[in-house]
Amino acid sequence: MYGVHKVVAEDFTSLLIAVGILLVPIVLALPLRFWWTLRIGNQPEHVRYRSWVRQVLDAGEPLSTRRQELDHLARGLPIDVMRQGRIEMDVLHPLKLPHFMLLPVLILSPLVGLIGAILFILLFPLILVAEWVLIDRGLLAKVVDIVLRLMHWGIIGIHRLDTGVREEDAMVEHMHRLPTTAFLGLFCYLIVSYMPLPTWLGITFTVLLFLLLTSVIVIVKAASHGELVFADTSQRRLQPMERLVDDILAPVVGLGLLFLLSRQLFLTQIGASNSIFSDPIWFAGIVLIVLYSAAAVAIMVEISFFGLRSERVRMVFQNQMVEQYDPILYAFTREHDRMELNPLRTLKEHLETNNRHTDEVEPFNFEDMLRAPSTLQEGEDAVPPKAPELNSTSDN
Numbered sequence: 001m002y003g004v005h006k007v008v009a010e011d012f013t014s015l016l017i018a019v020g021i022l023l024v025p026i027v028l029a030l031p032l033r034f035w036w037t038l039r040i041g042n043q044p045e046h047v048r049y050r051s052w053v054r055q056v057l058d059a060g061e062p063l064s065t066r067r068q069e070l071d072h073l074a075r076g077l078p079i080d081v082m083r084q085g086r087i088e089m090d091v092l093h094p095l096k097l098p099h100f101m102l103l104p105v106l107i108l109s110p111l112v113g114l115i116g117a118i119l120f121i122l123l124f125p126l127i128l129v130a131e132w133v134l135i136d137r138g139l140l141a142k143v144v145d146i147v148l149r150l151m152h153w154g155i156i157g158i159h160r161l162d163t164g165v166r167e168e169d170a171m172v173e174h175m176h177r178l179p180t181t182a183f184l185g186l187f188c189y190l191i192v193s194y195m196p197l198p199t200w201l202g203i204t205f206t207v208l209l210f211l212l213l214t215s216v217i218v219i220v221k222a223a224s225h226g227e228l229v230f231a232d233t234s235q236r237r238l239q240p241m242e243r244l245v246d247d248i249l250a251p252v253v254g255l256g257l258l259f260l261l262s263r264q265l266f267l268t269q270i271g272a273s274n275s276i277f278s279d280p281i282w283f284a285g286i287v288l289i290v291l292y293s294a295a296a297v298a299i300m301v302e303i304s305f306f307g308l309r310s311e312r313v314r315m316v317f318q319n320q321m322v323e324q325y326d327p328i329l330y331a332f333t334r335e336h337d338r339m340e341l342n343p344l345r346t347l348k349e350h351l352e353t354n355n356r357h358t359d360e361v362e363p364f365n366f367e368d369m370l371r372a373p374s375t376l377q378e379g380e381d382a383v384p385p386k387a388p389e390l391n392s393t394s395d396n
Contacts, residue, residue: 018265018280022287029100036100040090045077049084053091057161060333063088064164085166092162093176102182102295112289116296119207120304123297126215127305134219135313141320152234155321157227157329157347174302178295180217180249185210185294186287187253190260210294218301220245222310223317227329227347238332261287315351322348 040046052073056066063070074084105112134140148155192206224241231238239247265280321327327347333340344350 014280015265018284021281021284022261024288025101025104025291026097028104029097032100032103033095033097036095040086041079041083045079046083046087049074049077049079050087050091053088057091058334060159060161060331060339062159062161062163067164081166086172088165089172092165093173095172095175098179098183099175102178102292102298105292105295105299112292112296115289115293116300119211119293119297120300122207123211123214123301124304126211127218127301130215130219131309131313134216135223135316138320140220140223140317141324144321145324148230151230151232153239154231154233155325156229156231156327157350158229158238158240158332159329159344160227174306177221177302177306178298180221180246181214181298181301182291182295183253183257184213184217184249185297186291187256187260188213189287189290190257190264193264194260214297214301217245217249218305219313222306222313225310225314226318227350228318228321228327318347318351322346322351 049070052070053063056063056070071084074081079087105116144155147153188210189206192202192209195202195205197205221242224244226242228241229238230241230244264283329344329347329350331340331342331344333342
């Protein structure tokens, strides 16, 4: 009887240790989240500038249309250019807890960097193959055509609001895409771990599944990063193409991870798992290694592919959409409670300008000057300029 209680106590202790190991990314993410809040700025002037940026975006205007006004407001607070860019990027691409859960990979890089580097060496040729098949051969455009026919959707263009954003801290946008690849790798591992496969075959199948899915998703996300939007008129809904992948994967992967992790811990606790990871502590450690290795791969993809080839993929795909559908570019704006969807030009004309202008840039006129806050301190009176002294000579 004593032996049974001892075994139960040991199993329960192992389970608690495993849960504690799995909570390590969340625990490490909390101070990183606090550090990021300080880096962005939480002073009153930072909060005020953030609210101004949010007002521009809520109005549906690209930042480029209010660039001069925003710069004037930032100088008046004052806010330096670096912090101004960080605030704008954080409003456009907010980093949440899952993003900070992946940052410890930078600290653990000696441990997981080697695994990530090996996987990336295998992944990059697959990305190039996926680019050739999906983009150069036009398979992705054909898939979009099938989706439009089946769903009875249309396709239009809507101004990107991040046009004109200060990119002093552009790494925020890259960090914003990390969770998709990282958690997908962990999801693949947990799915394969339930299959009755030998350990070496399970690892091989996990790697292949992760590499294939990642290569396709990377190309799709790079190609759809633009103005293209699915228009579902029957359901009165607009679906940005670049958000479609995340909207599909996020609930599946998120809920799937919670279910699979809980189930695997339960199986290890009752002894129903026969793999080498049947011990819950081993299982939790392997989960962290897989998660951070996939995060290392995601970082390498962002640095290499999204830094070098994503623009080419985006332009080729958008040109294919223009040739096939000739969509119209719209401005989706809001003033108080009134929303308007105004046609501007064809997307072809917009692309021909090389995205230098998303709309007629409004000049900083007298009305804008009146709306802009004064650079005077509160309670300080405006003093008129002194009249210049002119030396006049009289003719006798």
